[in-house]
Amino acid sequence: MSLDINSSILIFGGSGTIGSSTALHLARKGYRNIRVLDVYPIPSAQSAGNDLNKIMGTSLRNPVDRQLSLEAEDAWSNDPTFSPYYHRSGRLDCCVSSDGINDLRDTVAKLEDAGLGHTVEWLDTEAQIIQRVPQLTGSNIQGWKGIFFERGGWLAAAKAIDSVGRELMRHGVQFSFGDSGTFQSLILSDDGKTCSGAVTKDGTRYLADRVVLASGAWTPSLVDLEDQCCSKAWVYAHMQLTPEEVKEYIGCPVVYNEDIGFFFEPNEDGIIKVCDEFPGFTRYKTHQPFGASKPTLVSIPRSHARHPTDTYPDASEITIRKAIAAFLPNFKDKELFNRAMCWCADTADANLLVCEHPRWKGCFVATGDSGHSFKLLPIIGKHVVELLEGTLQEDLREAWRWRPGSGDARKSTRAALAKDLADLPGWKHDSVD
């Protein structure tokens, strides 16, 4: 059955990045029967997007990513639902290792090929880096080279999803949160091949023409994704600057070093977020997602919202402190707070997984963010809607197709295999599993 504006559509994970964007684009197209379901109200307290900030930049990994990040840059700049949350402070990508420097040169070459050479500046010396980012004066940057992207910066992530939520309310989208928004199972036809809705944890049965599972890193634990996604945690910590210190860091570009990590300009409360860069942490458990024939090992996120006293492994304190010592040596003794983990779903090739589930007609998955998709918030939903309507561009369909067996999501494109949280002390501060 084809879709029309009266078709009923359920969006699980609708309080997170891809789900809220999907609801937004359906509502903007005039769909009148949209229901957002989520464990938490929008912006979901356990969404990776519920964060102080995320990086904005142009991704050049492949033509699909490039197209999407250019569309996103345009929407972040011009769409009033999003533009107040785009801080176009610029982004410095920098490195000291020869591999890293080669990657940077490769990026410049790709930008030039794409006709975007004029949007970046190659910084060949420490002096040139410091001229662009004076806040790095006195930092440990011997031998660094860098690229400065003037089209980039940071996104006030949670505030932007909240803005989407307010627009959804204005459009009359319906919401179910808590147990009545928590996925339990699909409602399937007698032959098991067609999905006609879903049941939530409290037993409510929602009938619908389409079900979209956009539950981010939780998706592989909800339905069988045949190992195409592996959920991993990345970590961050905050530090508080004094008003005097804030003055020095206002307008500071995002500084990203693939061997060390990254930090952001202070927000309006003078808080700087610092992250280390590493292959992520898994949390494997024996679990049977809906549709799996037997229990298997699945990496399952642990919700910071449900376990607010959790922090991060002791090992992360060391690497975050290293990042601070390199980038922000004056703040090396500052107290850290809000140490937390944030969960993303990696695919083997780091492309999204946005397609119809091959076993259940009418059930669609929209996940596999692979840690680089928050920037797509304003536009990703437009393409999910195109998928639902059967008009998704061929190259996007190909990149996002169902592709089990095509690679190892546990490794993905990372430098090494992710360690498992079970082997890492220090992060768990309550006794509940």
Ligand code: FSA
């Ligand atoms: O370029 C970017 O969008 C940075 S992604 C930020 C990050 O924390 C990664 O550094 C990390 O490796 C993981 O992908 C989660 O996202």
